[in-house]
Amino acid sequence: MDDSTLHVYTILFVMITVVLVYTSRYFLARRARRLSQGRAPGFKRLSGWLGEAIEAGRPLHLSFGSAGIDRENAAVAAAEAELFYHIIKAARSGDVAPVISTSSSATVPLCQDTIRRAWDGDDRRARAQWFPGGSRSLAFAAGLTATMQVEDPSAHILAGSFGPELALILDSAERQGQGSFAVSDQLEGGAIAFAMADEVLIGEQLFSAAAWLSHESTARADASAQDLWRGLLIALMAILVLINVAGQLSIASWSLVVGAALALAFIGIILFRRR
Amino acid sequence: MSRAQRIGIAFSAFIAFAVGLITLLSLLLGGRPELYAELAGAPVFASLMTLPAAVMLRLVAITSAVTIVIGISNLLYVHLGRVVRGAFFSIVMIASFALTIWWYWSKQGDTSLLAAVQVPIESALAALLFLSMVGGGARVLGKRADIWGLLFVTVLVVVLLGSLPIESLAPVRAWSDWLMEIPVSAGARAILLGIALGTVVTGVRVLLGQDRSYRG
Known part of the structure; x- marks a missing residue:
């Protein structure tokens, strides 16, 4: 297949996706409201973690990993911002705002914007936290695990782009008795999430996770x-x-x-x- | 929501839509004179079509560089707040930050601190990562006591045994190679295809100005 034909197919693919998105929104508008959250895969323990966070005055920790709006995985960052919005909204009756971490500096404004939209309390600026990624994101994992000892979250919702460094974060969560939910767009991250996280989503569920929590x-x-x-x-x-x-x-x-x-x-x- | 806010939201969504669409079309249709073979100045037109994408991508690169300042400001803001509360790690972080800046400035751009401190620490973390992964692998059946957990551990053991340089394990190596070439490869492709589809759908949602960040 030559390049020109491939380009035409690409344009067609994008156009068909646009039509599909609009058509789905039109036809599923009523049916979607009847979906129950009980069917949500990977979220069985979320309500427990939320309740624990609210009762004990502890935060939830949400993380984008290395997903960034200035990188090739910008769509992952956009999809997870939507998921985090719904989780933070559900935790809104607590006293302590959730913490959102990222290793992409361009995603810091997105973190702050997500907290601003979903949380009404004070000191929201300090709840978005950036850690330098380093060559293999190990510096990010090290900074994160050290900080989480200070914040003492009730659970970690790790949804974004994670590689092998996810093992360090999940191991730390396990040792401190904190719950963990993980999903990654990287294959290594997905395998580690399956092995070590309490709740896990695989592959494309990364992009539909928000739909299960949203009304x-x-x-x-x-x-x-x-x-x-x-x-x-x-x-x-x-x-x-x-x-x-x-x-x-x-x-x-x-x-x-x-x-x-x-x-x-x-x-x-x-x-x-x-x- | 006031009328001014609604107009602001509509305006930001329109800007996002217009910029996204122009960049997408420029990337797809630019630099291909064969697509405009019937036009007189096809090469010039094809070259002009690449211009919007080039400008936008250059802008993204510049903005990304500026966001490093946002990241560092955020890091200092968060940790200075904790220093007031006496958090030990934050004191170490702020002191290391100040020392590195002073070192770089006084030694005229010397980066030996990076080689002397960060590289060994990252290597040590990589070794720790190995231990964490082994520990995690050992706990799989505790977390997932079902057929999928059992399958995961079985494949893990076969692949690990297959990678050992022992002659008597040749049949296991054949199984390991088959697992990696057929089921693992197929599963990985399926996951990547799903992620690619999700990326396109999310990209279209953002492109159409339907993302929450455009809703005020």
């Missing part, structure tokens, strides 16, 4: 647009695999391929409905 229909509609794209992509890949198999195996007749495709589609629909 706004628009957030759920955006997540649905993402689901729809994923479904289309899976269907396309399945069709290509089946066509390839049909061409290579003599026993795989077209009727068998169509049967297999229908069976796969049926299983896919059932799994999607049961989520």
Whole structure:
């Protein structure tokens, strides 16, 4: 495929996404309001942590990691700012504002803006904290774990871009008896989160996490647009695999391929409905 | 919300939308004369199309450099507040900051402190990281006592054994290689594809001015 064709496909992809986002918002506006928070994956212990933070007068610690609005993972920072907004709003009845940390200096204003929108109390400026990242974000992890001994949060919500340094933060949280929720756009971070965090989300759930906590229909509609794209992509890949198999195996007749495709589609629909 | 605030929100959303759209189109359509083959001055037009993206990306680079000052100010603000309360680590941080500035200024830009202090400390942290990861791996089944936790630990053990340079473990190495090449590679691609789709949808939301930061 030459570059020009690839560019045309890219433009088409963006345009279709725009249409999908608007269409989802239009059609899912009413349905989304009925979604219950109880179905939220990875958030089973969040209400407990929130209650503990409010009762004990301890903060929650939220972290973007190295996700920054001036980097290639700007979308991760934008998505997690939305998640943090809903978490801070839920913690608003407490006395101590949550702490948001980042290793991207450009994200400091985003942290302060998120706290300003969701929290009404005083001293909000000091609740956004920047730590220099260093070459492998180890300096960030070291600074963070030292600071968290001072702040003594009830739990850590680590949602953003984390690599292996996540192990240091989660280990520190475990030793101090603090809860942890982790999700990362990096594969190493995701694996460590699965092994060490109390609650975990994987992969693209990073972008739909806010939809589970929000009562706004628009957030759920955006997540649905993402689901729809994923479904289309899976269907396309399945069709290509089946066509390839049909061409290579003599026993795989077209009727068998169509049967297999229908069976796969049926299983896919059932799994999607049961989520 | 007052009328002036509503106008401000609409204005900021419009600016974001316009700048985002122009930059996106410039990145996608700029520098490709073959797309405008029917136009007379196709090369000049294609070159002009790259200009908005180049200007915006230059602006981003400059703004990013300025935000370092915001980061350092934030660091000092937070830790000076804690020094008043007698936090030991914050006192060490402020003293190290002052010492580094003084050193750099008095030694005419000498960065030997970086090599002498930060590099060994980061190496020590990397060693600590190894211990944390081993400890975390050992606790997996305590945290996730289900089929997925068991699968995680099994794969971990097979891959670790497969990486050992012992001749009698050759069959395990074959299993380890297969795991890394087929299921792990497929899973990693699936996760990255999902993240890419999420990035596009979030990017479109920001581009359309629907993000919360534009809502006042």
